[in-house]
Amino acid sequence: MENTGLPAVVRSLLAAVEDRPDDVALRVHVAGLLVTLGDPAAALAHCAAALERDPGNAEALTVLSKATNQLRGAPAEGAPSQFDWSAAENEMAAIVQPALVEDPAPHPDDDTVEPPGLTLSDVGGLEEVKRRLDAAFLVPMRNPEMRRLYGRSLPGGLLLYGPPGCGKSFLARAIAGELGARFFTVSLSDILDVWVGSSERNLHEMFEIARRNAPCVLFFDEIDALGQKRVHLRTSTAMRGTVNQLLTELDSVKSANDGVFVLGATNHPWDVDTALLRPGRFDRLLLVAPPDGPARDAILRYHLRDRPLEGIEIAKLVQRSEHFSGADLAHLCDTAAEHAMLESVRTQQARPIRMTDFDQAFGEVKPSIGPWLQDARNVVMFADAAGKFDDLLAYLRQRGMA
Template sequence: MPDHSPLIQSLRTAVAGAPDDVPLRLHLAELLIAGGHHDEAVTEAAVALQHAPGDPQARELMARAMGAPPQAPETPPSPPGFNWKAAEDQVGDVVPPRFVETQQTPEAPRTADGSGDPGDVSAWEVEAPHGVRLADVGGMQDVKDRLEAAFLAPLRNPELRKLYGKSLRGGLLLYGPPGCGKTFMARAVAGELGANFLSISINDVLDMWMGNSERNMHEVFETARRQAPCVLFLDELDALGAKRSRTAHSGMRNTVNQLLTELDGIDAGANEGVFVLAATNVPWDVDNALRRPGRLDRTILVLPPDAPAREAILRYHLRDRPVANIDLRKLTKVTDGLSGADLAHVCEVAAERALLDSARTGTVRMIGMQDLTEAAATVPPSSDAWFASARNVAMFANEGGMYDDLVTYLKKKRKL
């Protein structure tokens, strides 16, 4: 007997143990044909035909083992005398041509932005009232008290507002270092008022076509007016309302002018039910006209989170991670000065350390206190650079006490 591969030998043993297994025997015959052992394949195919005389696979393998050419698949014959030319002529008017040539026609008038519909205005996404309230903001009680006194209390008490002649004109400017929750605070104000929320940044307004930026600014306010009560949040106000004296591009100056017009309201009471909040990291770069009475005339400093806020932020970012024996009070102390974004990064770095350690050892372990404290030591406060710039403003550009709250904080932290 010629030498066979281990697979063929194993199959022979299996066939000997189950001689009535036709598929197994046919598989052995297939391998024998592939290996050039046609005589042995004939034997196996013949035995298979004895057990299953009408099996088409067994008959096909027998023919191949005996050297017969493979049969071509049968195709149904064409109908006799079919006239293909007549068929082409018949469907010639039904099947469209692949390429067509069209004559040029005068284009319809287009708008300044290149669109064909002069009335086509992009829609801004307005968020429906949601459940985020100021109580959901951990700590930061000073900011909450200022919001309550300057903005929320007059809105909640219309009778008292009428008695004291308190106007609802004007908006609120939140400023401070980046990553400290100004946007989240604005959403919480919308939640307190049960109002819709519309957030706008420079990318939503600025346009390359002359006049479109001003039109976009107008449509933003019109959308907020239609969705009233609505909190209109102007993010990165230093970009939307930069000082016109420093702006070389006339289009940007016109956009600031349009913003001033919209804040004043085209008609008396045009902005009724529209509460304007804005945020910026650099209020000293905002055009002074935007901060005059009746516009963004109330200012609140949003600082890095205090101890209760840091504990709430850390608890939030660790809630879905595998942690064990975490002393949040101790962790809160070692993260003093970190912003909310910094705290989120601390949790991310700690999780990464535990993940890599588990991958190296092959044993999954929990995120421990050491992971978090070592991660906190490697994450510098991102607000330090902001305070370095703000210190100069507080010392030399605090006209009219505009930044007194910043001066108080810097003295308290001995940064002034």
């Protein structure tokens, strides 16, 4: 098909491609139009040029597939009657194959492992959480001789759960500090990969990094996304394989690897696969509830420490912020600071943050954990036959919700 027979807008786009040969998005768009107009050979050339510049471009690969399918079928009117398919196939293989085999996702290395830093003394309040954490996890870890004397096995993994924004990740780092261990955090994006088998390989590599850096706390954030119930994954073979690999790695840590301590955090522990919660895996669950009074005091002081203040009564702020999460408290401080800043800009005279700014902030910032508490209530009241969430039930009863 000659360019003169193309619509004017397509001819203009082709001219633009000649002027900007490295514009991948433009090339792919033109290729799509050429496929629609029945010129797959020309579309193929533009796809090749696009993939040379951006290997793995998903849209280019899609248009390429349409063009090749069209070429394999009957030629469109005006398209070349003879097409050397084998030559084109060989030419495209050199361009497309690297995009198909290359795994573009970067893999974490040992440099991403953090040295010991925080300890539980840096965590304000939450004394009951600290006490239970010490008894269930830290004491056996710190005292191997006593553990052997009393026949106490090494604990499996510890799962921290609770509403979002309440400091589960901060607490995990403090646990690593208490153990004098390095800290290595893993998220869903570090594991999942579009390539078959790569997610399992990535997960194995995370454990290998932790083993090389032992003693090390391997922390899985939002583990309900990575280790969700397999009954919900019937149509996702890849995700089922990832859950199975996680189970295998946890068993390996239990039986053959010293100095790797596995922690997980989740807002929805009831969505975690039950096999992950059996003894030897994530067999200890610890509720990290919204911060209590001393914790709110510490959090407020932390977020106000470097800001100009006048007449701020922390005790009153603590009293008014019951049921606020740590994230809510940070937002409260930011909002109060914003009101002070806006007035300073308006009057062209800087002033400190005052209680009146917090009065306005309390009118705008409300506790964010309400929906989570309602979901949690439904689970513990109607779906917790095994009693895994008794501490959550006790917390809800304190609030008069159960």
